[in-house]
Amino acid sequence: MTQQTQRTQQAQQTQETQQTKMNTWVVEAHNLHKTFAWTPVLSDISFRIASAEVVGIFGPNGAGKTTLLRLLAALLTPTSGRLTLFGSASSELAVRRKVGFLGHESYLYPDLTPEENLTFYGKAYRVPDLKGRIAQQLEHVGLQDWRTMPVRYFSRGMEQRLSLARALLHAPDLFLLDEPDTGLDPRAVSILHASLAEAKEQAKTVMLTSHDFERTRELCTRALILHRGRIAWQSEATLPSPQEFVELYTACTR
């Protein structure tokens, strides 16, 4: 009887361990291919990202970084291959609710105020206690005093900060950022980095594309280099030093 109980417990533990491992894969990409008008943009992309990882995607212009993030955000469908987020297809509504995307453009309606823009996105994502959440996010990005001014009159940095608030409004578990610090002033960059550090502390998964390894290194737990639509290099458990990375990057993108 005792042996049988032990066996049952062991079986349960093994099952739970397997389940936990499966649950920890936030992103699983297997042999992903994406072509635009018969031109391959991404080829043979395979990787897995666990919960609480911060992954930096580096590569020269045209390497396929944005396309990869757009695939992950379900804005594109892969031509072939398998892509799952949280164990399900990236296009599923329940999955999309867990994803926050910060792109090159703000996706904010210029004629609406920050409050109105966030109210729209908050309603679309069914954010609980929306008013409180909006106030919190606007304070976080330092725009509480501009909450009633139409976004049209905002500077690029202010708009990008508001876009950050939009992307974080529904407290996503997976945060995708496409070159988030491009064209930002130092204050906006520090707000962005603080948000990423906070996400890291909260064990959220972050994937970001960047050209600046030195600046993003502190935040990243992993890095990969894309070149001509392929993964040219993936980091091991520890990240290389900036000097080593530059050498690697040069060798990979030659």
Added chain:
Amino acid sequence: MWAILWKDLLLELRTKERVSSLFVLALLIILVFVFALTPEQLKQPAFGSALLWVALVFAGMLGIQRALILEQERNCFTGLLLCPIDPGQVFFAKFLSNVFFLTVVEAVVAPLTLALLGLPFSVSLLGLPLVLLCGIVGFSALGTLCAAIAVRTRAREIILPLMLLPLLVPLFIAAVHVTGALLAGEVWTGTWFRVLVAFDVIFVVIGWLTFGFVVQE
């Protein structure tokens, strides 16, 4: 879905661009015809009916283009697609907002047109709101679908009318026939009315089912 509708109404309240431009264009089209045709021609139901629909189609096209521009600025349409909303619901929200704005404009333009044409208000005209609504529903369903295709193209302002106008021909013919019969005090619930209703049903269902594929990049 309600979030998108709320946002579209709020944008219109803020900009006041859509309804005002639609109204002005519809009125200008009608005035051009009023000046171009003789009073005898204007009193013919066939002319009045055609005029009403020409104004609605061109003003409606402007409205759909305007809605497209609002979504395209800052690539907001992509932001909309990122939201966890079923594409079918996005279609319905955009479709309903187009129906709403066109109905508001037509509620003013249609009686004004009848007055300008000197057509008598009679009991038979009670069916006119229903016919106009049927036309607006079909136009908005097809227009929303075509706009979603056009928004991804480079020459979107040209592509939209090029796609929309030929596909609107059955709706236009049916609507003109039904309205003509209404203005003439004849039976209007015959075959053409059924064509009009069938057009509405077909394109609302097609829009709802295909919107997800259409908006994929």
